[in-house]
């Protein structure tokens with residue numbers, strides 16, 4: 224057997240191996256990482272174009288793990304690139320020459336636990352603060368505020384008003400991981416109840432009358448011919464027998480076609496970015512970032528720190544970096560994690576209608592009752608996320 228899945232404590236016991244958790248540093252790239260650890264750059268250059276593109280997804284601040292043997296040699300590395308996938312570097316022990324330190328790379332799914340919980344919280348300070356105090360989950364508090372932004376004025380709330388939330392959160396190694404999904408939530412403002420519900424079909428929030436509550440401020444950044452590669456977190460490739468991900472949308476368009484800023488924001492990157500070639504990144508309100516890759520050139524006069532308005536011309540379509548033909552790779556990130564741009568930028572109707580509305584109204588009946596029940600039952604037992612420590616994902620190559 225080539226690969227033996229084993230638990231961390233077994234590895235530790237047998238080989239006195241050690242796992243270190245590190246944080247990806249600002250300015251660090253896949254290549255500088257390989258260099259710093261004396262791993263051949265061929266590891267990167269032998270990858271396919273789409274895999275090289277994925278290696279450009281590494282962002283400062285992500286936590287990754289290295290497994291060392293007792294001589295401090297790297298056995299394995301796991302670096303998350305999205306909420307679903309991670310880069311796995313492992314020592315290649317198949318060589319006859321055992322002294323040869325070669326490694327291989329593959330992309331593997333991230334292991335996590337998903338919990339769905341309904342909680343009620345009586346207001347003491349503010350919804351944000353009280354969610355934080357009760358769950359220690361900052362992303363959940365932020366998402367809650369965002370969901371109600373268009374329908375509720377929190378300043379009118381009083382001590383003793385209630386909120387109730389049904390949400391799903393991923394937990395990985397005893398920590399919250401990735402953006403939470405709020406299925407339904409209720410806010411009492413002086414005893415009057417306001418609801419929001421997630422519509423599973425489009426991933427957006429609606430009120431109890433199926434009116435849209437999500438504000439969309441992003442626009443498609445160019446006039447394109449077609450989408451040549453859609454966004455995908457994790458898709459099983461039956462022929463190559465592996466997972467592949469594409470963390471943005473590829474818009475096919477001729478070289479030189481103008482690219483526009485998708486929303487107001489500040490330029491935080493202008494330059495080459497690994498497999499993405501000439502790239503501009505813009506930071507927007509609400510912890511969003513957009514990425515425009517494979518440009519042939521930038522619009523002159525733009526630099527890091529420049530403020531741009533929505534629709535401002537920022538560069539031209541090209542094929543720089545790892546690209547098979549002229550196109551724009553457009554990425555959207557929320558809290559540093561890639562999300563499907565289509566969820567944000569597609570022009571949407573303000574209301575659901577017809578079959579979609581009927582289906583939605585049926586589904587929210589049960590959710591509303593669930594929320595009210597959590598308040599009646601005073602369900603606010605805080606979760607001990609330390610109980611959700613995953614078994615180590617690091618495999619042992621034998």
Ligand SMILES: [Zn+2]
Pocket residue numbers: 276452469471472473552553
């Ligand atoms: Zn792409």
